[in-house]
Amino acid sequence: MMAKFRPFSTLGAFVALLLACPILSAQAARFDLTGPKLEIHVTRDGKTLPIASVPNLQAGDKIWLHPDLPTTQSVHYLLVVCFLRGTTNPPPDDWFIKIQTWNQKVREEGVSVYVPDEAQQVVLFLAPETGGDFTTLRSAVRGRPGIFVRASQDLAEAGFEQARIEKYLADMRLVPPSDPKALLEHSNLIARTLNLKPNEDCFNRPVDQQYTCLTQSGNQTLLNDGHGETVVSSLTNGDASNLINQASYTGLGGGGAYSAYVGAVVDLVHIMGNLHTAQYQYIPAIAFPEGESLNLRLNTPPSFHNPKSVIVIGLPAVQASVPPPLRPADPKHVTCLVQPSVALPVEGAPLVFSTSFAHNLVLHVNDGGATKDIPLVPDAYRGGLTLAPDTGERKLLTTATTDAPQPAPVSPTKVSAKPDASGKVTGTITGYWGFDPFTGPTMQLQTVPGKGWKLAADDVLIAGRENNLSLSSSGTACVQSITLDTSAGKQDKTDWKEADKPNLIDVKVSLKSVDPGALHLTVHQYGEPKPDIVSTETFSEPATLSSLKFYAGDTSAVLNGTNLNQVAHLDMKGLIFTPAPLPSSNTDGFTEPQTSGTTSLRLALPANTGTPKLKEGEKLTAHVTLKDGRTLTLPVEVAPGRPSVTLINKRIAQSADNSIHLADTDDLPVTQQLTFSLKSEGSFPRTGEIEIANADNSLHTTLSVAAGTLIMQNHHTLVGMLDPLKAFGTSAFGPLRLRAVDPNGTAGDWIPLITLVRLPALDDVHCPSDSAQPCTVTGSSLYLVDSIATDAGFTNPTDVPEGFIGTTLSLPRPSKSGFYLKLRDDPTAANIVTIPVSIQRPPQSQRAQKVAPPVKPETTTPAATPDETPAETPPTKDASPAAPADPGHPVACTQGTCPPPEQPAAQPGSSPPAKS
Numbered sequence: 010m011m012a013k014f015r016p017f018s019t020l021g022a023f024v025a026l027l028l029a030c031p032i033l034s035a036q037a038a039r040f041d042l043t044g045p046k047l048e049i050h051v052t053r054d055g056k057t058l059p060i061a062s063v064p065n066l067q068a069g070d071k072i073w074l075h076p077d078l079p080t081t082q083s084v085h086y087l088l089v090v091c092f093l094r095g096t097t098n099p100p101p102d103d104w105f106i107k108i109q110t111w112n113q114k115v116r117e118e119g120v121s122v123y124v125p126d127e128a129q130q131v132v133l134f135l136a137p138e139t140g141g142d143f144t145t146l147r148s149a150v151r152g153r154p155g156i157f158v159r160a161s162q163d164l165a166e167a168g169f170e171q172a173r174i175e176k177y178l179a180d181m182r183l184v185p186p187s188d189p190k191a192l193l194e195h196s197n198l199i200a201r202t203l204n205l206k207p208n209e210d211c212f213n214r215p216v217d218q219q220y221t222c223l224t225q226s227g228n229q230t231l232l233n234d235g236h237g238e239t240v241v242s243s244l245t246n247g248d249a250s251n252l253i254n255q256a257s258y259t260g261l262g263g264g265g266a267y268s269a270y271v272g273a274v275v276d277l278v279h280i281m282g283n284l285h286t287a288q289y290q291y292i293p294a295i296a297f298p299e300g301e302s303l304n305l306r307l308n309t310p311p312s313f314h315n316p317k318s319v320i321v322i323g324l325p326a327v328q329a330s331v332p333p334p335l336r337p338a339d340p341k342h343v344t345c346l347v348q349p350s351v352a353l354p355v356e357g358a359p360l361v362f363s364t365s366f367a368h369n370l371v372l373h374v375n376d377g378g379a380t381k382d383i384p385l386v387p388d389a390y391r392g393g394l395t396l397a398p399d400t401g402e403r404k405l406l407t408t409a410t411t412d413a414p415q416p417a418p419v420s421p422t423k424v425s426a427k428p429d430a431s432g433k434v435t436g437t438i439t440g441y442w443g444f445d446p447f448t449g450p451t452m453q454l455q456t457v458p459g460k461g462w463k464l465a466a467d468d469v470l471i472a473g474r475e476n477n478l479s480l481s482s483s484g485t486a487c488v489q490s491i492t493l494d495t496s497a498g499k500q501d502k503t504d505w506k507e508a509d510k511p512n513l514i515d516v517k518v519s520l521k522s523v524d525p526g527a528l529h530l531t532v533h534q535y536g537e538p539k540p541d542i543v544s545t546e547t548f549s550e551p552a553t554l555s556s557l558k559f560y561a562g563d564t565s566a567v568l569n570g571t572n573l574n575q576v577a578h579l580d581m582k583g584l585i586f587t588p589a590p591l592p593s594s595n596t597d598g599f600t601e602p603q604t605s606g607t608t609s610l611r612l613a614l615p616a617n618t619g620t621p622k623l624k625e626g627e628k629l630t631a632h633v634t635l636k637d638g639r640t641l642t643l644p645v646e647v648a649p650g651r652p653s654v655t656l657i658n659k660r661i662a663q664s665a666d667n668s669i670h671l672a673d674t675d676d677l678p679v680t681q682q683l684t685f686s687l688k689s690e691g692s693f694p695r696t697g698e699i700e701i702a703n704a705d706n707s708l709h710t711t712l713s714v715a716a717g718t719l720i721m722q723n724h725h726t727l728v729g730m731l732d733p734l735k736a737f738g739t740s741a742f743g744p745l746r747l748r749a750v751d752p753n754g755t756a757g758d759w760i761p762l763i764t765l766v767r768l769p770a771l772d773d774v775h776c777p778s779d780s781a782q783p784c785t786v787t788g789s790s791l792y793l794v795d796s797i798a799t800d801a802g803f804t805n806p807t808d809v810p811e812g813f814i815g816t817t818l819s820l821p822r823p824s825k826s827g828f829y830l831k832l833r834d835d836p837t838a839a840n841i842v843t844i845p846v847s848i849q850r851p852p853q854s855q856r857a858q859k860v861a862p863p864v865k866p867e868t869t870t871p872a873a874t875p876d877e878t879p880a881e882t883p884p885t886k887d888a889s890p891a892a893p894a895d896p897g898h899p900v901a902c903t904q905g906t907c908p909p910p911e912q913p914a915a916q917p918g919s920s921p922p923a924k925s
Contacts, residue, residue: 040171040295044305044320045086045135048075048119049298053444061298064366064443066327068126074133075119076110077302084313085111085138089146090122092327093130096155104128105147124327130161133322137313139288146289146319157321160293164323168295169360173203175297176363180390186220196223198392201338204359290316296323298365332447333358333367335438338393341511343433343453345487346374346383346396347536353385353438353452354393362389370394370440374454385438394438432457432484458537459484464530464545465513469639472525472547476518480532480543485514487534493518494529503530525549552576552635554643560755561625561650565589565613568633573610580632581645584621589613625649652689652697652749652757654727659685659763668771669830673838677763679733679741685762687727689749695721696752699729701736701762703743708765710736711750733765741765742834766834769793774846776822784846786818795831799823801839803831822846 049060052071066072076088088108093100108120124131132150136142150157177199184195193212200207211222290312294305303322311318338354345351353372361367370385372394384397434456438449459482468478480491485507491514493501504517516530530543552572559566559581566586568576579586589611614621623629627647634640662682677683687699695714702709712718712729720728733741746759769790776784786797792813798806799821807820820828827843 040167040306040308042307042310044294044307044311046077046305047088047133047303047322048077048301049073049303049324050301056444058444059298059301059365060303060324061300061365062368062443063325064360064364065325065330066124066131067329068124068128068327070124071121072124072131072324073119073121074108076108076115078110082111085109087134087136087138087142089134089136089143091132091134091146091150091157092125092128093132093150093154093158093161094127095129096158099151099154100128102147105143105150107143128327130158130326131324132157132161133324135320135322136289137317137319139317142289149289160291160321161323162326164293164295164321165325167293168297168323169364171295172297173205173359173363176389177203177205177207181220181223183390184220187217189219192219192223195390199389201356202359202362202387202389202392204356288315288317289319291319291321294320294322300365330443330445332442332445333361333449335361335449337450337452341453341509342507343455343484343486343511345455345535347456347458347487349535350391351396352388352391352393353395355438355450355452362387366443368441370438370449372396372436372452373439374434374436383436385440432459455484455486457484458487458534459512459532459541462532462541462543464543469551470518470520470528470545470547471550472520472523473550474521476520478516478518479508480514480516480530481512482514482532482541483512485512487536488514489533489535491516491533492531494531495523500531520547523547548637548639549575551639552633552641554633554641557631557643557645558648559623559645560648561623562620562653563651564618564620565611566645568610568612569608570610571608573608575635575637576610576612577634577636579612580634582623582629584614584618584623586612586614623647649755650691651755652691652693652751654687654689654693654699654747654749654757654760656747656760656762657686657688657726659683668842668844669768670841670843671766671838672840673764673835675761675763676766676832676835676838677733679737679739679765679767681733683731683733683763685729685731686722687729687747687749689725689727692724693721693727693749694752698750699727699747700750700756701731701745701747703745708737708741708743708745737765739767742767764835766832767793768832771842771844774820774823774828774844775849776846777849780822782822783819784822786820787816788818789816791815791818793833794818795833795836797828797830797842798839799828801829801841803829803839806831809833 050057050073051060051063051066052058052073053067053069072090074088074090076086078086088110090106090108091100092104094104104125106120106122108115110116134146136146180199181192181196184191186192189212196207199205207223211219214222292307292309292311294307297304297306305320305322307320309318311320334357335355336357338356342354344353355361358367367387370387372383372385374381374383385394386397388395432455434454435451436454437451440447440449462480462482465479465481470476470478488505491503491505493503495501501519505514507513508515518530525547527544527546530545532541532543534541550572552570552575554568554570556569557566557579558569566579566581568579576588578588625647626649629645629647631643631645632640633643660683661677662684671678697713699712699719700709701712710731712731714721718730720730722728729747742765744764745762747762748759749757767790769788769792771786771788774784774786776782791809794809796803796806796808797818797820798804805821807818809818823846825846827841829839830842831837831839
C-alpha cells in the first residue's frame with residue numbers, strides 16, 4: 010500500500026503550490042453539505058462524558074472514537090488522529106494514530122486514544138485510502154504545523170458560532186408567527202442569552218413578514234446587515250460590528266462568548282482552500298455535536314479524483330477549563346420561586362444555551378437554615394435558566410465504555426421554608442462545565458407572595474386622564490396581574506412593571522372614562538389564591554400651586570396658581586390662613602376665589618391672631634390643604650416687609666367762593682388743592698413714591714420727592730401735595746386712596762385719603778313776597794347737585810334728575826340761615842348753603858290796598874368761616890314755611906318768576922319737579 014503513494018518531492022515545492030492556488034470565493038464558505046458522522050466520548054478520572062458535553066481536553070484524557078459510516082460505504086476512509094503542540098514545534102511521529110474505519114473490530118468496538126502530555130490541539134483527518142496516505146498526511150502536518158493549529162482553532166470557533174445562530178433560528182420557530190408582540194419579546198430574550206443581534210429591520214415589516222425575516226437563513230439572515238447573503242458568507246465578507254456583538258473571547262472553553270468568528274472563517278476558507286497536494290486537497294468540516302454523535306457539515310463536496318478530498322475536523326482544545334462567565338441580566342431583578350414557570354434571567358455565556366457543555370445545573374437556595382437545590386435547564390427561548398420539572402432522579406453523566414462510579418444524583422426539592430415575612434432569599438447557580446464543577450452568579454429570590462400592599466403616599470389619581478402610580482409591598486416579584494375595579498363594577502387591565510427601587514411597582518392606569526370617586530386596584534399574585542385589594546379614590550383635576558407671597562409683618566398671603574377654589578386652608582409654621590374676602594381697601598394681587606380659573610387667592614389669619622412673628626428671609630414650607638383632603642406643599646421665603654404709612658393730617662385750600670360749606674371734612678373740591686402729612690413705619694427712601702388712585706385705578710397719579718409733590722420732613726414724616734384738577738382733570742370724582750411704594754416696586758396697603766367732589770356755581774336766590782310761593786335758585790353747573798332742601802333732614806327735597814342742564818332750581822322759602830344741598834359726587838352729606846335771599850316786593854298800588862303788618866328788616870346770614878361748618882339753623886318764627894303752588898312738589902323756575910298758583914309748572918323741560 011505504501012508503494013502506491015508518491016510523496017511530494019520537497020517541502021518547497023509544496024509551499025510554492027500552496028501559494029499558487031487561487032483563493033476560494035465566499036460562496037465556498039456555506040457549510041450546508043452533510044458530512045460523515047463520528048461517535049466520540051471522553052473519559053477523565055473515571056468519569057465519561059459525550060463529546061457534546063466536553064468543552065476542553067486535558068492530558069491523559071481517553072478519547073473513544075467510532076466512525077459511524079454506512080455499511081455500504083464503498084470508499085475506504087482512513088481516520089487519522091493528530092495531536093499538535095503549537096505552531097513552531099512539529100509533533101512527533103507517534104502523535105499520529107491511524108485508524109482503518111473499514112476494519113471489523115473498529116466498526117464494532119471503536120478505538121480509544123489518549124491525549125499525550127504537552128499536546129495543545131487535536132485534529133482528525135478523514136482521507137480516502139490510497140497508497141502512502143498516512144505518510145503523506147503526517148508529512149504535511151509536520152511540515153506546516155501552524156496551518157493545522159490555526160485550522161483546529163478556527164474550526165472549533167466556527168462550530169460554536171454556527172451553533173448559536175442555529176439555536177436562535179430553532180427557538181424562533183417556536184413563536185407563533187402571527188403574534189408580533191411575542192416575536193419581539195422572544196427575539197430579544199433569545200438574542201440576549203446567545204449574544205446575537207437580530208436584524209431590527211424585520212420588525213419594521215408587515216406582521217405576516219416578520220417571522221419569515223427573523224427565521225430564514227437563505228437570502229436574509231437573522232444577523233443585522235446580512236444583505237441577502239448566507240450566514241457564513243455574511244460573516245466572511247461583512248462588517249463584524251454590524252453582525253454580532255463584539256464581546257471578543259477567543260478561548261475555546263470560555264463559555265462561548267463572541268470570538269473572532271469573521272477572521273476565523275475567512276482564514277479557514279483561505280487556508281484549507283489553498284492547502285492541497287497532487288493527490289490530496291484539504292476541506293474543512295464544522296462539527297455539530299449531539300450527545301456522542303459528532304455531526305459534520307462541509308462547505309465543499311468531497312472529490313474522489315485526484316486531488317482527493319481530505320476532511321479536516323477539529324476537536325476541543327487541550328487546555329485548562331475556563332468556567333462560563335454567567336451573570337444576572339439585571340442585578341436588581343428578584344425571581345419569584347412560587348411562579349409556576351420560573352426563569353432566572355442570566356446572560357454572558359452563550360454556549361450555556363447553544364451547547365451541552367453546561368450540565369447538571371442547580372439553584373442552591375439558602376433560606377437561612379436549610380439548603381435546597383433545585384435543578385435548572387438552559388432555555389434561550391425564555392431568556393435564562395428555568396426550573397426543571399420534578400422527574401425524580403437525574404443522571405449526572407452519560408457512560409459509554411467505562412464502569413466508573415457516578416456521583417449521587419441531584420433530586421429537586423421544593424422551597425417551603427419562610428425565612429421572614431418578605432420571603433426574600435438568595436440562590437447561587439452551580440453545576441458542571443464539562444468535567445469540572447463551577448459556581449455561577451447569586452440571584453435574588455422571593456419564596457412567598459408579597460404582603461401589605463398599599464398606594465404610595467404621594468400618588469393621587471386624577472379622573473379623566475392617564476395616571477402613573479406606585480404600589481409598595483414586602484415583595485413584588487410574584488405579581489401576576491393588576492386590575493382596576495371601578496365603582497361601576499368594571500375591571501380594566503393595567504400596564505405595570507417593577508420600579509427601580511425595591512418593593513415598588515409602577516402602574517399605569519387609564520381613568521379617561523372614570524368619574525371622581527372610590528375605586529380599587531386588585532393585585533393578583535402567584536401562590537396566593539386570594540387577591541390583595543388596594544382601595545383608593547380618584548379626584549378631579551387638582552389645584553396647581555405656582556407661588557406663595559408672604560411679607561414680614563402681614564396677616565395675609567397671596568397664593569398663585571390654578572383651581573384655587575379647591576383650597577380649604579394653608580398651614581405655615583402652625584399659622585392657619587383661610588381664604589378671605591377682599592377688604593374694603595383692596596390689596597393688589599388679591600382676587601376672589603370664585604371660579605376654577607382663579608389665578609390668585611388671598612388667605613388671611615383670623616382677626617384676633619395678631620401680627621405673626623415671621624422674620625424676613627425665613628424659609629418655610631407651606632402646606633395647602635384642599636377641600637377633598639389632599640395636601641400640597643409649596644416652598645416660601647418670607648419677603649421683606651411692605652412699606653406702610655398712616656395719614657396724620659390734611660388741609661384743604663379754601664376758594665374765594667365760600668357759599669357752599671362742605672359738611673364732610675373728607676370731601677375735596679376738585680378745584681382745590683390738598684395738603685396732607687404721612688407717617689412712615691420705617692425709614693422712607695428718597696426714591697420711594699406715594700401712589701394715589703381711585704378704586705378702579707382710572708384715576709392715578711404718583712407723588713415723589715423728585716417731582717416736588719412729596720417733601721420729606723424727616724426720615725419718617727412726609728408732606729404730600731395734590732392738585733386734583735391738574736392730576737385728573739375736570740371729570741374726576743369719587744373716593745381716592747393712597748399707598749406707599751418702595752424703589753423695587755413693592756407696594757403697601759391702600760388707605761383712604763379723600764373724596765373728590767365737584768361744586769356748582771350758585772348766583773342768588775329770589776323769593777316772591779308771598780311766602781307761600783317757592784323761591785328760585787339761580788346758578789350754573791346745577792347738574793352737579795343731587796338735591797336741595799330747606800332742612801338738614803331733607804324732608805321735602807327738590808331732586809335734580811340725571812341729564813339736567815337748567816340754570817334754576819325751585820325751592821321752598823329757606824330760613825335766614827340758608828338751605829341744604831347734596832352733591833351728586835357725595836350724595837350722603839348734607840352741605841349748608843349760605844347765600845343772600847332777595848324778596849320781591851309787590852307794586853305800590855297793591856301795597857296801598859292792603860295794610861301789611863310791620864315786618865322786621867330782612868338780613869342775610871354771614872358766610873361761615875373756612876375752618877368751620879355752619880350749624881343747622883331752624884327757620885325764624887316770623888318766616889312761615891312756603892306753601893306749594895299745588896298739592897305736588899315745588900318746582901324750579903327758569904325765568905326768575907314763578908307761575909300763579911293755578912298753573913302747576915313752567916315751560917316743559919326747564920325745571921325739575923320738587924319731591925314731596
